[in-house]
Amino acid sequence: MNAEANPTHPRPPGWQMIQDSPSPGAARLLLHGAWNLQGIGRHMQQLRSELGRLAGQNRLDWDLRAVDALDTAGALLLWRAWGARLPSRTELSSEQRAIFERLEALPALPPPASQPLNWRLPLEAVGRTAMRIGRQGVDALALLGYFLLDLLHVLRRPGLMPWRETSATLYKSGPQALGIIGLVGFSIGVVVSYQSALTLAAYGANIYIVNLLGLSILRELGPLMAAVILAGRSGSAFTAQLGVMRVTQEIDALETFGVSPTLRLILPKVVALALALPLLVLWADAIAILGGMIIAKYQLGIGYPVFLARLPQVVPQVNFWIGIGKGVLFGAIIALVASFYGLKTKPNTESLSRETTNSVVMSVTLVILIDALIAFLLSDVGL
Template identity: 45%
Template sequence: MTDTSITSLPPTLEISEQQGQRHITLSGCWDLRHVATAASKQRQQIKSYAADKNSHWNLEAISKLDSSTALILWQSWGETLPTVLHIKPEHQQLFERWQNQSVPAPNVTHSTVSTLLHTSHQQLTDVGEQLTNGVVLLGQLLLDITHLIRHPKAIPWAEISNTIYDSGVKALGITALVGFLIGIVLSYLSALQLKMFGAEIYIIDILGISIIRELGPLLAAILVAGRSGSAMTAQIGIMRVTEELDALSAMGISHSLRLILPKVAALTLAMPLLSVWTNAAAIFGGMLSAKHSLDIGFQQFFLKLPDTIPLVNVFIGLGKSAVFGLIIALVACHFGFRIKPNTESLGSETTNSVVAAITAVIMIDALFAILFMDVGMPS
């Protein structure tokens, strides 16, 4: 008989009685394919015979045994080897593997209420952990600022300048385009309503207040959060994946001083400038739309705008923009350092960074609107 025919024999189980003791002999091919198709009865017999601890088991006639079938036998024996067992050395190693490793317990399905409570607890714990890490990050930033005040030569001017260029200068195009289009849309929609009441001249008041105080800083912050905030998070994440952060730690270089502080300082400085740029583009778009739809000239627009818009609105917009830049940079760095050294975590945390930054910007904008409700409004 050839080796091929031997290894293809179906699994068999033989029972014999010798001197009052039961002898169980397994032979044939005991692999997963054969066991799944032809040995369902044998598996039940093995479980019933395994209850007798005095039975003699002989597995030397087995021509082929794989790890899956070894696990089935192991579980049928109650996850322990029989007292008397005759087995080939190469097959013995399969059972030794299961002796040294515990079989993972099956997942227990919880009820809907318990699952909801467990998920809510995990989310609250994660939020608390992130808030704690944010406070620690802000505290470390204050310590770094104190250190730089005492040692001005240690200020990372190169990193700050490079971040201003990447986050500010390179964002001029997209912010100007979006601001220009928003100005056109806002002016056109407002003109349709003002024509009904014969109050076309108030288009200047509407554009000035809404753009300089609210839309300009908010649009610039959202664009920067999606563009530069995600880039900052991904940059720190890539440094984690490529072990550059570990290299910086090994060389004694502070992560917060060289990575976090330059980004926070750069965005805090660049956001007010981007806000002014976005305001100018939006007002220019509104002027073009007002000229076309309401026949209000550019000169009239420029002369009336300073009189209708109190100067304090400009400072409120600039202050909000600085806070927006600070928050976007802190959120980007926070999620960047949460990234684990794998690509899945990189994409997930970058997405979380953008969502959290935009949400924080809108919440802070609402807070500013409430706090300065009666400030800077024309009487």
């Protein structure tokens, strides 16, 4: 592996076979160039294969005295090619010999033992997961118990309720979310109406667009859409806020002064979201039905007075109250889940980001599961 020397860079590693070896019948392999990390880096695979082939020749004398630079990386490459021992006929400088003596003094690592298949490992993994879920369930029940006790305490003594924190949370979670919820609600109403209009028009059932839109939006899509948006918008903010307070030990300070974190931090959030989300559901229902009415007007020719007059006739009022009740329930669940993961945060930024993500995922998952359960339990109500 010969190369021309470069005036600005050291010579790459190489060698030259010379037939003037002092040993009878042997050849001398003269190594030259830079046998250091910089020199061998780009030629590692080629050097390893060619050195392995050369090391297999018995009648060969190795001469490293012409090497420009040798470090531990280059010496280790040669050492492995030689089989972790110096060849019997090797010419080295004193500095090079010291490097190889250090390699020779290193203890030989035994080959990794093959691990037999352990059938217990999957069971242990399942057990650890079950124990972790169980611990989280116990912690969640403890938080719920503290919350209910503080709620009963506040109901007996309303003056203890932190009304200022509740009103601030209500404003941040309610009026400030009207824009995004209105935009998404209008889009959903337009999409549902447009997709349904094509099928209904094919069967001459144009007027049933009112039934479809009213039932789907008031009972299912409105509450679900508002809850998902609020979980991502306000739930993540609650988790991050409590997580930062946990990191900065503000929650520990409240407990030191005898102030209940549940009463001061969690109860206002639950009350605010339980009040804000039903109002947001009402807003989402109105905007979504407005979008559906516009599409029904231009796709199916159903006028606005006809649509509004038929809506309360074909959609029982109980569907509206089911949607509002879902809003109250979903708001309380989102606030409790966000608070639970916020209090779980450990004093580091990685835990804060992880728990915020877990909060949003768990909130959305619970909202969807509970919505499906309510739909199953109330399947005969309001239809």
